[in-house]
Amino acid sequence: MEFSDLARGNDKRELRKGRSHLQPAVTLPFSFYPTNLPRRPESFDNIYLDLSTQPGKCKLAESGLGWRPSGGGDTFTLDSNNIGAAQWSRASKGFELKILSRSSGVIQFDGFDQEDFERLSKAFKIWYGINVESREHAIRGWNWGKAEFTKAELAFNVLNRPAFELPYSEISNTNLAGKNEVAVEFALSADQANGTQPAGSTKNRGRKAAAGPDELVEMRFYIPGTVVKTEKGEVEKEGDEEEEEEGEAQNAANLFYETLMDKAEIGDVAGDTFATFLDVLHLTPRGRFDIDMYESSFRLRGKTYDYKIQYASIKKFFLLPKNDDTHTLIVLGLDPPLRQGQTRYPFLVMQLKLDEEISLELNMTEELLESRYKDKLEARYEEPIHQVVTKIFRGLSGKKVIMPSKDFVSHHGHSGVKCSIKANEGLLYFLDKSLIFVPKPATYIQIENIAVITMSRVGGAVSASRTFDITITLKSGMGQHQFSNINREEQQPLEEFFKAKNIKFKNEMSDDTGGLIAAAFDNEDMSSDEEGGRPDRGSADEDEESVDEDFQADSDSDVAEEYDSAHESSGGSGSDAEMEDASDADEADAMSEEEEERPKKKSKVGK
Known part of the structure; x- marks a missing residue:
């Protein structure tokens, strides 16, 4: 109701009662009439919040704005003091209102009609003091343009118009995929559930488009050329010579990568580093990484890739000794798995030396150590490195360490059995409630899901007499796993373990036939040994100790790429x-x- 309507129904002469003569009505100045009187809240129906699958009702008021799904659920609210800017543009479901908040990133409201722009702009102007900017997107379809780093998002502009925007809150990781190529990885629904976001962030609702069948997980930018980074800013290499002398030439892709890491806060982790382990060998993914351990997450820093993993993502924690009595494996089962390009790694496999000792003092206050990590962590460690890494991971993540079962000991007194999955050699460990094959491809099988284990001989006469295969068939048609080239001497320990765990198994090998075949080829084997030749006996040749050393030396080398699939088999060590x-x-x-x-x-x- 306007101020002039308050006196419209009254007689103007009654305002001047008691006066001797009538005077004309006093006309108030125009500036006196208030223009910011309280307005009724503006509401809009069928609005989608952050590409949610369910529409809701959006309401704007003087104190802020809110959104509630139509089918019921959590209500999202945003205080008026937290609104930094607003943009209006065409989107997938009509028109979109994008709000750049001061603390929680970007909030998108989609589904408005074109006629709603006037109501929205007036409400934002009167209540929040913000002009809603109308923007037009580039629709040429070009895949080349200019990247612009704003406060809350990365904008890709074509002809000074935005083609698309990437909010920093959606970016989980970025890596240099090549000399002029930068890979940007996006957060998955599972990553968002584990992550902690500030109040008012769209992450807390879990109603993103990730609930749909398809989701964009990675995007790559090709950035050629070099730039000169000065104190005033970045200048292209073709710029003035004076400016080039002041600054230092840098690859444009590297500058893009560093800027994105800083803006998206990928490398920054809240709090100080509790412990750091340098140059730790990883078999999966292959390479050497520095491990920085924080309060709620740890970070892997390599020459090419950089990862940040939450402790909540660790579902399994294994400590597995290798058969060479020199190294031990620390295996972390991750969910969601670690992603490197299009490859996923559900298990992180580290390899540490048994005789390497380390002296480490935790970067942690005594109050924090006593209050939160009492009986879990110690202030100082001076032990072999594999024990220190295990204890700190166990203390910070709270996960139980799983070790090989005492019910199984191999013929040579080891915890693992050497075998192969197709062309990949590794070790199969028998645990109390599961089986695990490492390092690649890391395979985890729960004993309760095993229907039957079949032991059989596959291959030629010579290899069949000394090795055998086991095929693990899972329940409910979950598939099967085959492990080949197992030493014939491991048959009895395996059968005893299967009986101890009440696992149903069947032996399809014929001992008589195997004995006849072995006897028939004894003379041929002896003659071949005398002549200097040696038959290819696969990974069952336990006498050839150089096999494990070759595999170990290959693992100890500095390997930057995971896709190097040059695995040496025991029989092929001298093939070249x-x-x-x-x-x-x-x-x-x-x-x-x-x-x-x-x-x-x-x-x-x-x-």
Whole structure:
């Protein structure tokens, strides 16, 4: 109700009762009439919040705005003091109102009609003192443009118009995929559930488009050229020579990567580092990483890739000794799995030396150690590195350490059995409630899901007499796993373990046939050994200790890429040399034959 309507129904002369004569009504100045009188709240129906699958009702009031789903659920509210800017543009479901908040990133409201712009702009102007900016997106479809880092999002502009925007809160990681290429990974629904976000953030509702069948998980930017970074800003390399002398030339992709890391706060973790382990060898994914351990997460820093993993993502924690009695494996089961490009790693496999000791003092106050980590962590450690890493991970994550079962000991007194999954060699460990194969591909099988285990011989006569395979069939049609090239001597320990755990198994191997085959080829094997040749016996050749050393040395090397699939099998350790010798012998024979034939041809010509 306007101020002038308050006196419209009254007689103006009654306002001047008691006066001797009538006077004309006093006209108030126009500036006196208030223009910011309280308005009724504005409400809009069928509005989608942050691409939610369910619409709701959006209401604007003087104190702030709110959104409630139509089918019931949590209500989202945003205080008026937290609204920094607002933008209006066309979107997928009509028109979109994008709000840049001061503390919780970007909030998107989609589903408005074009006629709603006037009501929204008036409400934002009167209540929040903000002008709603109307923006038009680039629709040319070009995949080249200019990247602009704003306060809350990364905008990709084409001809000075935004083609798309990437909120920093949606970016989980970024890596240098090449010399001029930067990969940007986006947060998944599981990542959002584990992460902690400030109040008012859209992450707390879990109603993102990730609930749908498809989701964008990675985007790559190709950024050529170099730039010169000065105190005033970044200047292209082709700029003035004076500015180039002041600054330092830098790869444009590296600058983009560093800026995105800073804006998205990927490398920054709340709190100080409790402990740091340098140059730790990882078998999955392959490479060496520095491990920084924080209060709620740990960070892997490598030459190419950088990861931040929450302790809440650790579902399983294994400590597995290797058969070489020199190394031990620390295996972390992650959910959601670690992503590197299009490859997922549900298990993180570290390899540490048993005889390497470390002296470490935790960067933690005594009050925090006593109040939160009492009987879980110690102030100082001076032990082998694998024990220190295990104790700190167990104390910070609160996960129980799973070790090999005491019910199983291999023929050679080890906890693991050497075997293969297709062409990948590794160790199969038998735990109290599960089986696990490491390092690649890391395979975890729960005993309660096993229907039957079949022991059989596959392959030629020689390999079949000394190795066998086991096929694990899972319940309810969950598939099966086959482990091949197991030493024949491990049959009895495996059968005893299966009986102890009440696992149903069947033996399809014939002992009589195997004995006859082994006896028939004994003479041939002896003759081949005497002549210096050696048959390929696969990973069952326990006498060839260099196999595990070769695999170990290969693992200890600095490997930057995971996609290096050059795995050496035990029987192929000398294959390259044998092939070279064979090729040299063939060439020598061919040359001798040519020398013998040449004089014959000359004699024919002479005749």
